[in-house]
Amino acid sequence: MIKHNDRTKHANIEVNLNKLYEQVLKAKADWQNTFDSISDMICILDKDARITRMNRSFSARxxxxxxxxxxxxxxxxxxxTCSPSTCPFSAVMETKQSIRNVMEIQLGDAVFTTSLFPFFDAESKLHGAVYVFRDITDQKALENKLLQSDKMAAIGTLAAEIAHEINNPLDYITNYLYLLSESLPPEFGKREYLKKIEAGIDNLAALTRDLLEFSRPQIDIFVPLDMHRVIDESLEFSGKYLQEKQVKVIRDFGCRSHRVAGSVRMLQQVLLNLILNALDAMTNGGTINITTFCRKSHFVLEFADTGIGIPEANLPRIFEPFFTTKKNFEKRGTGLGLTICYNIIYQHKGEIHVSSRAGEGTKFTISLPLHHEEKGPVKQHIVEY
Known part of the structure; x- marks a missing residue:
């Protein structure tokens, strides 16, 4: 009887141990699943700053x-790096205090802000730290766009004031230069000087026109439009210049859904600006490749030339107002063309990026949201830059 009771007791203990073991396994699995479900990158460090555990997001990133x-x-x-000086882990271990948003680091194309928290056991003994990385890529992009928007608004106000201040004396200079040239005798031998003055005045006049265009709000109606037709019409407008420069255009239209909501006039202004810049960069002929495709509900246009390219150091400034890489006085631009292009694409809720290498040509990539048919009137957009 006693032996039977002992066997029963042992059997019950074994059952209870198995249940407890299963509960432990389930708790461990639940903890790991919860850990892996967190989108932030997380790793746990021991006292020597060695990684003892990490979630799925950490290893994937x-x-x-x-x-x-x-x-x-x-x-x-x-x-x-082999140097711990770049890591704030030692500060957490010394102070036993959390450090939040201690630094920003870039992993691939993403930007993360990092935080460290001291890791204590059940007896409040310090065992290490928890390292958390939060993806702030979208936040940084939004901050940059807001900063760019504020900067453009301030520059636009200044540009309008400058344009008005220049225009009045420029009119006087133009009129008196005309009167002077008419009063000179036909045998006057320095008329080339007058032509150089006229060229300088023309450049100033172009600058004031661009300044006013940059500063004035543009009112236009955004309608569903065929981007392939917009591209074709822009190339037709430029046909004469393309032939004169012996530039070949290769079109590769791959996006079937090529309708976007926008302004034909404004988008053609962007394309004509890119075409004219490409022609200036290809003095001895060349090729313009225009490729379109769809990507994540966006119409993507790649505009690439085989010109002289842009030095890498200049790329971060290429969309800044008044920045130009043209050194020739007669061809020197105002530095507002690409800024206006940037603002037009931004107002279309799109993006424009540039990639280039000196001597290898330049590529602009424009991304615009595809249009989805909706009922109701078309909204009027006041486009400001």
Whole structure:
């Protein structure tokens, strides 16, 4: 009887142990699933700054196998350096205090803000730290757009004031130069000087026109339009210049859904500006490649030339007002053309980017939201830049 009771007791203990083991496994699995469900990158570090655990987002973003990251020091795995000076881990261990948003780091195309939290056990002993990375790429992009918008508004106000101040004396100079040239005898031998003055006045007049266009709000109606037709018409307008410069145009239209909501006039202004810039960059002929395709409900246009290209150091400034790479006085631009292009695409809720290498040509990539048919009247857009 006693032996039977002992067997029963042992059996019950075994059942309870199995249940407890299953509960532990489930709790562990639930914890890991919860850990892996967090979109932020998280890793847990021991006292030596070695990674002891990480969530799925961390290993995926680092693009390294879980096993190769496990046991690596955080500054080696994250900052690719053997020096711990770049990592705030030591400060957390010394102060036992959290450090939030301590720095921004870039991993691939994404930007992250980092925070560290001290990691204590049940007895309040410090075991290490929890390293958290939050993706702020979209936030940084929005901040940059707002900054660009504020800067453009301020520059636009200044541009309008400058244009008005220049226009009045420019009219006087133009009129008196005409009277002077008419009063000179036919045998006057320095008329080339007058032509140089006229060229300078023309450049100033072009600058004031661009300044006023840059500063004035443009009112236009956005309607569904065929972007392929907009491209074709822009090339027709430029046909004479393309032939004179012996520039060949290759079109590769790949986006079937090529309707966007926008202004034909404004989008043609963008394309004509890109075409004229490309012609200036190809003094001995060349090729313009125009490619279109669809990507994530957006119409994408790639405009590439085989010109002299843009030095890498100039690329971050290419859309800034008054920045120009043209050194020839007669061909020197006002530096507002690409800024106006940028603002037009921005007002169409799109994006424009540039890539280039000196001597290898330049490529502009424009992305615009595809139009989806909706009932109701077309809205009027007041476009300001």
């Amino acid at each position: 680092m693009k390294k196998p879980y096993e190769s990251l496990l046991g690596a020091r955080c500054y080696e795995a994250i900052h690719s």
